[in-house]
Amino acid sequence: xxxxxxxxxxxxxxxxxxxxxxxxxxxxxxxxxxxxxxxxxxxxxxxxxxxxxxxxxxxxxxxxxxxxxxxxxxxxxxxxxxxxxxxxxxxxxxxxxxxxxxxxxxxxxxx
Amino acid sequence: xxxxxxxxxxxxxxxxxxxxxxxxxxxxxxxxxxxxxxxxxxxxxxxxxxxxxxxxxxxxxxxxxxxxxxxxxxxxxxxxxxxxxxxxxxxxxxxxxxxxxxxxxxxxxx
Numbered sequence: 001x002x003x004x005x006x007x008x009x010x011x012x013x014x015x016x017x018x019x020x021x022x023x024x025x026x027x028x029x030x031x032x033x034x035x036x037x038x039x040x041x042x043x044x045x046x047x048x049x050x051x052x053x054x055x056x057x058x059x060x061x062x063x064x065x066x067x068x069x070x071x072x073x074x075x076x077x078x079x080x081x082x083x084x085x086x087x088x089x090x091x092x093x094x095x096x097x098x099x100x101x102x103x104x105x106x107x108x109x110x111x
Numbered sequence: 112x113x114x115x116x117x118x119x120x121x122x123x124x125x126x127x128x129x130x131x132x133x134x135x136x137x138x139x140x141x142x143x144x145x146x147x148x149x150x151x152x153x154x155x156x157x158x159x160x161x162x163x164x165x166x167x168x169x170x171x172x173x174x175x176x177x178x179x180x181x182x183x184x185x186x187x188x189x190x191x192x193x194x195x196x197x198x199x200x201x202x203x204x205x206x207x208x209x210x211x212x213x214x215x216x217x218x219x220x221x
Contacts, residue, residue, distance in 0.1 A: 032208045032209075034208075034210075042214075042215075043199075043201055043212040043213060043214055044155065044201075044212050045212070046209055046210075046211070089154070089155065093208055097205045097210075098157070098160070099157070099210055101154055101155045101157075102154070103154045104154055
């Protein structure tokens with residue numbers, strides 16, 4: 001049973017545009033939502049994370065928008081740069097420190 | 112600061128041969144440790160996790176086994192490799208709800 005879904009599977013935007021990556025979940029007990037990015041031939045690294053007490057988390061050009069009622073969240077990358085090209089994973093955590101992972105969105109930023 | 116080390120960096124192995132991958136974390140006592148597998152271009156599949164020495168829980172086995180012989184060490188192994196074992200193996204630890212990954216081991220089974 002897939003509990004965390006990501007869309008689109010791949011996304012291409014021009015440099016300077018805003019990229020929007022989507023994530024949804026099913027289990028309302030999830031209480032922590034990290035986003036990771038992974039560059040080719042590297043391991044995933046934490047990018048930004050949010051808890052359900054907030055509906056927005058911002059870190060520079062990266063912003064998570066969270067809709068608890070609809071069980072949806074999105075990652076907005078403003079002023080996209082070629083160096084942002086990576087695969088982005090949305091994950092959700094329960095209280096047992098287990099992460100449920102989405103299938104990832106491959107983002108390509110064209111210069 | 113915590114550091115996580117995985118060995119080897121990469122392996123090329125024959126089908127049917129044994130395998131042992133290691134993970135060591137320094138600077139963190141009694142960490143929760145995880146093993147993940149990732150196919151090329153694929154998502155992350157959790158294989159095992161361990162909360163304490165000697166205790167390992169299986170999530171998806173894939174004909175692999177794991178052990179935690181020391182507080183700071185997590186081992187992934189199999190006696191007979193399959194072609195489907197090829198991929199990227201990642202060890203991770205938990206700090207304040209977040210999982211942090213090691214550099215990974217790339218495995219190619221021929």
